[in-house]
Amino acid sequence: MFESAEIGRSIDKATFEAEEPALREALLEAQYELKQQARFPVIVLINGVEGAGKGETVKLLNEWMDPRLIQVSTFDIQTDEELARPPAWRYWRQLPPKGRMGVFFGNWYSQMLQGRVHGKFKDAVLDQAIDGAERLERMLCDEGALIFKFWFHLSKQHMKARLEALKDDPLHSWRISPLDWQQSKTYDKFVRYGERVLRRTSRDYAPWYVVEGVDHYYRSLTVGRILLEGLQAALASPQRTQLQPHAAPLVSSLDNRGLLASLDMTQALSKDDYKEQLATEQARLSGLMRDKRMRKHALIAAFEGNDAAGKGGAIRRVTGALDPRQYRIVPVAAPTEEERAQPYLWRFWRHIPARGKFTIFDRSWYGRVLVERVEGFCSQADWLRAYGEINDFEEQLTNAGVILVKFWLAIDQQTQLERFKEREQIPFKRFKITEEDWRNRDKWDDYGDAVGDMVDRTSTEIAPWTLIEANDKRFARVKVLRTINEAIEAAFARD
Template sequence: MFESAELGHSIDKDDYDKEMPALREALLEAQFELQQQKRFPVIILINGIEGAGKGETVKLLNEWMDPRLIQVSTFDVQTDEELARPPAWRFWRALPPKGRIGIFFGNWYSQMIQGRVHGHFKDAVLDQAIDGALALEEMLCDEGALVFKFWFHLSKKQMKARLKELQDDPQRAWRISPLDWQQSKTYDKFVRHGERVLRRTSRDFAPWYVVEGSDEYYRSLTVGRILLDGLQAALKNQAPRPPRAHVAPLVASLDSRTLLSCLDLTQRVEKDEYKALLDAEQARLAMLVRDKRMRRHALVAVFEGNDAAGKGGAIRRVAAALDPRQYRIVPIAAPTEEERAQPYLWRFWRHIPARGKFTVFDRSWYGRVLVERVEGFCEPADWLRAYGEINDFEEQLTDAGVVLVKFWLAIDQDEQFRRFTEREETPFKRFKITEEDWRNRDKWDVYCDAVSDMVDRTSTSIAPWTLVEANDKRFARLKVLRTINEALEQAFAAD
């Protein structure tokens, strides 16, 4: 794969000077059109051999285009904040919004290649990382992102000559880092594993471009032309992206029985025993969250359910057991302008807690396969692929030590009507009921089908759903607390 990058391509400086002004003007024009359309972000991944001109090329791109619309991020060394969260968190929070360009140094490819070169893991783990990178990139592209992946290459002889040239120049010697010398010793391994990664991750939605780095003029014009061609094609293409998923409607249960209709909603806890049981479960939770083993974990609780099913009351009983500094509650409503400018899962990744902390999501990423599906806010291809994206997301969380509990609070239609009416008649509860709540009752059966489908596709061994019979609020609150406590105890026992 790298042979074509070692053929000594070069461009005469006079030819470079002739072409560069027009290329620069066209790139700048495309960049401003990107900013005006705000239809998609551009993500540029920079990888390759040390000394091959990665930094110089990015510096030049910032000179050619408007640097105010370019965000350059480097991920060489993980901060304490990043180490306390799942590995992908640091990349998600740096994603550019629609209309902007993000350039990533030291990205997910750099880390997996370096880890394999230095023997931190074997090929099997590298292949898992490759699969994860492909899944992330495909999701970003399905969300509309334009991804460019550049590998800047030098032969071993060219690399050593470049390092010697820099070392002998007092004004440029500072540019040589320990990583440069280190890679000169591990060059063969780096190239071998790098080629394995590139071969397996060059796809139609995010291909690799291998750029010879020995000649600065050839290198700069090559990268500039590739970016310009890709940008102009994407900006010109106004048609909706073709569906990449099976979009046939899902069939409801043939016998009219759904997962929710099989729940025993008559379960109750009497008032006289409720207080003692509640105190016991809250005390149990308080002790678990303060346990020293919690430092190796984070806790995430997801609350979904029918309107008026008692999510808020259950969340309050969980929060009442804890110091407010230990937890954060994230209410999820319609996405903001900032959130609409990012891939769907970005708004949730940004709120993932550090180890030792607890985050409650009041509504969650499941909105895509529930309200967005039922109300037609997204295309069938979008919510169908969301199941796989959500499962991958949750697997990344649990692999990083996050204890994830997911609740669906279920009530029947009669109980919902009673609670709606009570809210309308109670002054301090009127804010809880809206016209939209009443309209949603007309789609009760459609929502039931969507919920059953959601649970079937996303209740996994690592992140199972807990269905909570919530006609009796006391029973529901106790079940929620007990489930969280049992999940923490199980995680601690596995340490």
């Protein structure tokens, strides 16, 4: 969930300064239009890691926009007035009216996260708080509110570097708050519970936006753009009640540096290394699948990837190690008539392996947010709600002991072209290349955005995505096998 906010996204000063004036003007204009229409309020929730630029961003928004129409509320320690009433009262009294924007700094999410991180309660009570937040937000959106939820993020490494840099600098060490020092100790917990909260409360009508906070230019431009696009879409929409989904959450390519672009595609294995490592990993998998601890678990591997990235070959290397009674491969193509008569996830639920078994999905439930999204096979509302449904589905699987590994096999455009051409040359491979493959290739960037969003919204601690650099098939196959083995061993270690 935070992967693409840990790759050190940045924008250079010149680009920022070139873009800023137009963005400011458009934001101001949207703000006045909001006031004019007075049809709905805007609520901006600010959360995330300390030191990731939350305060600076709110300050900047006030500079960029008309501060008379923005009301910033900080919810810190409860006042006497607030303590004498139900907890939600403090939020209700600060709600912005229609036509205005309210920035909630320290809000219902900060409270529940602090409580959980400091061990004041367990997951079940956290989930009750999450549920309460969801009810509140659903009601607000049903009443027309437009809600933006921002999570400002820093990798642990970046956070530590920042603290180190500041601490020895007499001019700036005051910038480190006690909260910062505290968080450097609780970072892992904070991020883990943060992920649980984000996973369960990201809804199509009130999604989370994760923003990497290292670079001030990147961070500011990203937040400004998300606000602007969301505002403009809502202002243009004739109706604003009944849980309107946000506009597509697409700002990932702002620094031309998506998650996929951050992969090192030159990684490769020599033939000899490959032979040796493949044999080792296959033997390891075979042993693990026969281990008696496997009786408590089932294994699911989902394979997605670019066309011609080598999914089939990788799957064959996985199954090569196994007894056919242990596994099943489910190729996912267009749904059958029977499947079309059921909810979307039904076709996957029917193939869930029993304990001790292994199911390999050759393409998966992610089709909804990949091909169906890009090709328009389902409505925007459908694929936007799919992220939440998928996270919920995968949580049910892992709660029941399923070990779930998800692969995106990535190749670059040049490699794909070469493989397509090669396939056309070889008679027995010709069936593998169709007109459709060439058409998909034209949508390379759309697929890239869809993959970025997919990873941002569905790579979770309980079911992380593994991106496989697959320009070199040998490297890819070994990495796939090794990832599966490591996931099984990690599950055994947790038992």
